[in-house]
Amino acid sequence: MEAISKLFKSNVRQYGMIIALIAIMILFTVLTGGLLVKPINITNLILQNSYILVLAIGMVLVIITGHIDLSVGSIAAFVGAISAVMMVDWGLPAWIAVIASLVVGGLIGAWQGFWIAYVKIPAFIVTLAGMLLFRGLTMIVLEGQSISPFPGGFTQISAGFVPDLANTATNMIAILAGIAFTVLYVLNELRGRREQLKYNFEVTSSTLFVLKLVLVAVILNLFTFMLASYAGIPNILVLLLVLILAYSFVMNKTIMGRHIYALGGNEKAAGLSGVKTKKVTFWVFVNMGVLAAVSGLIFAARLNAATPRAGTNFELDAIAACFIGGASAAGGIGTVFGAIIGGLVMGVLNNGMSLIGLGIDWQQGIKGLVLLLAVAFDIYNKNKRSA
Template sequence: METISRMFKGNIRQYGMIIALVVIMILFEILTGGLLLQPINITNLILQNSYILVLAIGMVLVIITGHIDLSVGSIAAFVGAISAIMMVDMQLPAWLAVIASLILGGLIGAWQGFWIAYVRIPAFIVTLAGMLLFRGLTMIVLEGQSISPFPGGFQKISSGFIPGFGGSGMNIVAILAGIVLTIWYIINELRDRRAQSKYGFELSPQGLFILKLVVVAAIINAFTIVLASYSGIPNILVLLFILIVVYSFVMNRTIMGRHIYALGGNEKAAGLSGVKTKKVTFWVFVNMGVLSAVSGLIFAARLNAATPRAGTNFELDAIAACFIGGASAAGGIGTVFGAIIGGLVMGVLNNGMSLIGLGIDWQQGIKGLVLLLAVAFDIYNKNKRAV
């Protein structure tokens, strides 16, 4: 029991948010009379929140370095507008327009990263200027009008599903994906436990470890069965999964990830330790620009139009997702998985409140309160550990 207690206290924020997500889902499942966890609504949750989750992955890296980015919504709107001009007005192939849009996002990120990393202008000021600049440019290039429709192939980024087969309305590909993911997860956990044992780290009790494997495996397969009973695996879910795996690997298993955490923990100490702090900051904002472009393309494909008001408040939702998921405003703390959990908490809140008929005024107020409580909880735990 002491080992379990220490494990929980050491990861209280991460476990706390997972528990909070489960409680919120159960609550809204009851309040909506079972509508929340219907297969069609689960699929809609993924599609509706995909672009925010993509932004949250990039934003958590920015926050870990001790910065903030207020421009991501405007960049997403601007890139979406440029992609519409290329695909709809100029009739360029979708793949070429997508590549050009991602390069544009990277260049915008490099522009902002230069001012922040090398000129040393605070990120808040640079990205606030970027928010205004790219919102204005979006309105200029669109001339106040929406551009649509996008080519059918491009729309499938957000509305398409992985082709499947099977009878009785079940998508066999989705079920097989659940089995493969379960096997991959168990092998990965066993390998990590073996490595911890080899280097003398304290291990969780074997019974608790097995229970964890069983619970996670059950959740994975239940999720894929729910998807299989509707239309299968959305294309956007595959993209999200790849991004989560890649960025989790980078942050946990690479030198770049260690440098990002070191920079956020103490910039001067990181510099004295050999970390090229300016270079790391620059590339974190380049990465944020690229992911903003990805988010803009996803949103444009889902809406099937580029509009001057696209991306409004995206930055606030992404920042809130990171803080709710355990990132620290002081920098140096946060995980990609936590940001995804935070984004899902916000997404389920939005969806659940809409299903029970709460107005946008109540929704905004409740989301603000949840964000405040999450940060207050983080500060309380830090102060408690410091005593």
């Protein structure tokens, strides 16, 4: 028990939110009579929250640098509108429209990044202006009307599933994916533990290590079995997994990732250490623009339409996901995995409260309270460490 307590205290930010997510899922599973964990609802949870999770990946990088981006919802709506005009009105192939939309998102990020990094206008002001500007441009592009339908191939981004090996009741691709990821996870953890022991780092006991491996393996295979019981692996889950792995690698294993953390921790010290702070800030916002474009395309594909009200409050959900997932409002702290966990906490809360018939007024209030408690928890831990 002492070892477990020590393990939890040393990783309280990460494990605390995972435990909270599991507790929330158990609570709503009981309240909904098991509806929350039905295979069809698990798949819907992924589809409903995919665009927020994509935004959260980019937003956590922005928050780590000590900034904020209020414009991502409007950018997502604007890019969705641009893609609709290109595909529906102009008849361009979907792949050309997608590439052009991503370029537009990158240019918007570069525009905002220039004002923030080089002109030194606070990110709050620049992105607030961007929120208003691109919401207005969305209205102009769509002329106040929705544009639909998109080509069938494009909508498969959000509505499609990875084809199965055979026409069976249980999707074998999902089952095999669960086994494969379990093997890769176990091998990676064993390699990491060997490296720690090689350099005489402190590691958890063998019992706790094996328990952790077994628990993760069970959860992972249970999740893929649920997907297999419905329609298999959604295409959007594959995209999310690629983004999570890629950005986790960048933040944990590359110079760029270390520079982002250094910038958020102490900008002056980072600059004196050779970090090109303006350049790092600029590219973080370019990246945010591209991921906002990806989110807009996903949302448009899910709706099969571009609408003037698309993207409303996306920025608030993405920011909340990052803070709930352990990012610090002061910058310098946060992880991609934590942002995903925070997004899932918000998603499960939304879904569970809807399933039990809770009104939107109560839903908004409860989500606001959860966000406040998460930030208070962050400040409490920070004060406790500095005491």
